[in-house]
Amino acid sequence: DADVTQTPRNRITKTGKRIMLECSQTKGHDRMYWYRQDPGLGLRLIYYSFDVKDINKGEISDGYSVSRQAQAKFSLSLESAIPNQTALYFCATRGGGANTGELFFGEGSRLTVL
Amino acid sequence: TQLLEQSPQFLSIQEGENLTVYCNSSSVFSSLQWYRQEPGEGPVLLVTVVTGGEVKKLKRLTFQFGDARKDSSLHITAAQPGDTGLYLCAGASRDSGYALNFGKGTSLLVTP
Numbered sequence: 155d156a157d158v159t160q161t162p163r164n165r166i167t168k169t170g171k172r173i174m175l176e177c178s179q180t181k182g183h184d185r186m187y188w189y190r191q192d193p194g195l196g197l198r199l200i201y202y203s204f205d206v207k208d209i210n211k212g213e214i215s216d217g218y219s220v221s222r223q224a225q226a227k228f229s230l231s232l233e234s235a236i237p238n239q240t241a242l243y244f245c246a247t248r249g250g251g252a253n254t255g256e257l258f259f260g261e262g263s264r265l266t267v268l
Numbered sequence: 269t270q271l272l273e274q275s276p277q278f279l280s281i282q283e284g285e286n287l288t289v290y291c292n293s294s295s296v297f298s299s300l301q302w303y304r305q306e307p308g309e310g311p312v313l314l315v316t317v318v319t320g321g322e323v324k325k326l327k328r329l330t331f332q333f334g335d336a337r338k339d340s341s342l343h344i345t346a347a348q349p350g351d352t353g354l355y356l357c358a359g360a361s362r363d364s365g366y367a368l369n370f371g372k373g374t375s376l377l378v379t380p
Contacts, residue, residue, distance in 0.1 A: 158310075187367070194277070196356060196372035197311070202365075210365060244310055252366045253299045254318060257358075259310025 157181045160245050160260035168268050173232040175263045177245030185248040186228040187257070188212075188220060190241040197244065203228055235267040271295070272359055272371035280377045284346050289374045291357035292339045298361050300333055300340045301368065305354040314342075347378045 158179045167173055179186065184205045189197040199212030201220040209222055217239060221229045232239055243263045248255045275290045291300070299318045303311035315324050317333035317340060324331045328351075330343040344351055354375050358368040 189370075194372060196274075197358075197370040199367060199369060202367045204365065210367070212367065213369065246310070248368075253360055253362075254316050256313045256316070257301075257303070257311070257368060259312075261308075262310060 156261065158245060158247055158258055158260040160243075160263045162263060163261065164264045166266045166268065167235055169236055171235050171267075173235050173265065175230045175243055175245075175265070177228045177230070177260060179226050179228075179245075179247045179258075181247050181249060181258060182225070183247035183249045183258075184225060185255070186222070187246045187248065188218075188228070188230045189244045189246065190214070191244060191262075192241050200230065200243075232265075235265075237267045240265060240267045272357055272369060274355075274357060274371035274374050276374060277372065278375050278377075280379070281347055283348055283378055283380050285378075287344050287347060287376070289342045289344075289355055289376070290339070291341070291371055293359060294338065295359070295361065296337050297359035298337075298366065299359070300337075301358045301360075302331060302340070302342055303356045303358060303370075305356060305373075306352075311354075311356055344376075347376075349378050349380055352376055352378050 187202045188200040203209045203222045245260045246257045302314045305311040320335045320337045322333045328345045354373045356373045358370045360366040
């Protein structure tokens with residue numbers, strides 16, 4: 155089993171619908187992240203969490219919200235999806251030192267908003 | 269958000285050639301990491317550099333962190349088809365709680 159699991163892996167939805175992407179990890183890391191990837195734009199940080207009570211906005215948090223239900227679970231929600239939120243979404247955890255720890259990524263969730 | 273600019277955006281070379289990919293910023297970073305991503309998968313860490321001027325070697329890959337900790341380079345010697353992928357640099361600073369911000373990536377294609 156993967157250390158970082160994302161569900162769903164693929165989702166097609168319509169404009170205005172609420173969508174939740176879920177992430178769970180078995181690595182025991184406190185730090186978790188949500189990124190989105192668009193062709194030619196690399197990975198952009200949406201939200202990150204250092205522990206259950208510490209959640210921070212990233213570069214592109216508008217239109218998104220998150221919930222850290224437990225150390226192992228970090229969910230990303232789109233309250234009212236729009237077409238420009240069509241992208242590949244990655245969840246990641248980070249262990250090791252605060253400055254040098256490695257990011258471990260899930261396999262990605264491909265979201266299409268029609 | 270500290271911007272990281274990577275160049276070139278695309279690179280297509282033949283097996284056996286050498287190449288260098290650059291990652292530049294106007295911001296100072298506490299650390300910089302390089303990741304490699306293959307289609308359909310998440311990025312995987314190649315190296316972390318933390319000291320200005322630091323050079324790290326990983327087989328045919330050589331990574332350098334600039335003296336001022338604002339830039340980095342990745343040099344591949346005698347590229348192989350297995351090196352094909354998207355190379356991403358990511359920087360962290362204390363100002364952002366060491367959250368990693370990524371560059372846009374360099375897409376490398378190595379043909380036999």
